[in-house]
Amino acid sequence: MKAFLIIAIIATQIQAFSCKAQAFRTLEPKLENIAWISGSWHGKAFGGVTEEIWSEPSGGSMMATFKLITEGEITFYEIEVIREIENTLVLQLKHFGPDLKGWETKDETVDFPLKYITENKVVFEGMTFEKVSKSEMNVYFDIKEEEKVETVKFNYTKKIESTKPINQLISVKKASIKPKIDGKADDEIWANTTWLPLDQLWLGNPYTKEDFSGRYKLSWAEDALYLLAEIKDDKLIDNNSDPLMAWWDDDCLEIFIDEDNSGGKHQYTHNAFAYHIALDGNVVDMSTEKTGKLYNSHIASKRITTGNTSIWEVKISLFDDTYGDDKENTPLKLQVDKNIGFALAYCDNDNSKERENFIGSIYVEGEDKNKGWIDANIFGTLKLIN
Ligand SMILES: [Ca+2]
Ligand SMILES: [Ca+2]
Numbered sequence: 001m002k003a004f005l006i007i008a009i010i011a012t013q014i015q016a017f018s019c020k021a022q023a024f025r026t027l028e029p030k031l032e033n034i035a036w037i038s039g040s041w042h043g044k045a046f047g048g049v050t051e052e053i054w055s056e057p058s059g060g061s062m063m064a065t066f067k068l069i070t071e072g073e074i075t076f077y078e079i080e081v082i083r084e085i086e087n088t089l090v091l092q093l094k095h096f097g098p099d100l101k102g103w104e105t106k107d108e109t110v111d112f113p114l115k116y117i118t119e120n121k122v123v124f125e126g127m128t129f130e131k132v133s134k135s136e137m138n139v140y141f142d143i144k145e146e147e148k149v150e151t152v153k154f155n156y157t158k159k160i161e162s163t164k165p166i167n168q169l170i171s172v173k174k175a176s177i178k179p180k181i182d183g184k185a186d187d188e189i190w191a192n193t194t195w196l197p198l199d200q201l202w203l204g205n206p207y208t209k210e211d212f213s214g215r216y217k218l219s220w221a222e223d224a225l226y227l228l229a230e231i232k233d234d235k236l237i238d239n240n241s242d243p244l245m246a247w248w249d250d251d252c253l254e255i256f257i258d259e260d261n262s263g264g265k266h267q268y269t270h271n272a273f274a275y276h277i278a279l280d281g282n283v284v285d286m287s288t289e290k291t292g293k294l295y296n297s298h299i300a301s302k303r304i305t306t307g308n309t310s311i312w313e314v315k316i317s318l319f320d321d322t323y324g325d326d327k328e329n330t331p332l333k334l335q336v337d338k339n340i341g342f343a344l345a346y347c348d349n350d351n352s353k354e355r356e357n358f359i360g361s362i363y364v365e366g367e368d369k370n371k372g373w374i375d376a377n378i379f380g381t382l383k384l385i386n
């Protein structure tokens, strides 16, 4: 292992890369074009675990610390810099043993001159950084052993801090006895839970309380999130009998769920769901195929309407963002302290071609308030408590 690593540090004379990749558009040799390397990256290589922490560009350089741990012990450290010199970049590094004694002599560095930069690659002679996504990169490192060059791949992931603003934080109490999904609010948990308002106008003209009023309660158990919604609507409309036709234009209850409270875009992904529960109980959201799809297995619901008042009782199974439309998916088990992105809304149509009002549970900043179906950042946050 040691011999292998010592060879690694003299890997300065590197076989030239193929020029094939240069057919891509190349970017100026500036740090701003490689700033995506910044971050705290973790991965596996050399039979151990590695971390590589890159700073943002400043003062004409970026800097990293690297460490390799094998079998629970430090194998070596590196300090790396990428700096701008004479209209190009160079990556330089020095190695240190577990006791921080340098491997190179005082004035010696291991240098990797820049070859080129593309949108997703930074190619130095002997070391390439490849962006896979904003949270994943590969680093390819050439090791020259006699006349042979071996390329070692480091696959790194970065934990992305959520950028989601806190719009509303609701503590949701656990149900010791799960509510019975029968459209009746006589369960013990509902008696001991307070109403929350559904009163933010997201689309349409201001409405009267005869036209619409709504409130809701939430609870949870290990198997699901539970919702009780009381909706007063003067006219119930189901124009489209096909559940996948303009499902948002019929009266429906809409439940927004971002299981990990990550925020971010979700229009054609399952980073979050926007379930529309129709009056007939069908549940629709946009699939990754960019069409409406029934997700009836995610939601069990029952509505009982008396006069103009509907009680919707709903059990919502949660799925994480690895959910696939074409594979088997297992609902998550919920635990105390979990944060979930959530919003509730009602599409109210009384007699029009399109819905007249869209009323949500969250205040949305800005002119366009109908953003929940695309952007999970507008959701509120639920915190599961005992
Ligand atoms: Ca019930
Ligand atoms: Ca109405």
Ligand SMILES: [Ca+2]
Residues within 6 Å of the ligand: 258, 259, 260, 261, 262, 263, 270, 271, 272, 321
């Ligand atoms: Ca998410």
Ligand SMILES: [Ca+2]
Residues within 6 Å of the ligand: 233, 234, 235, 236, 237, 251, 348, 349, 350
């Ligand atoms: Ca209506």
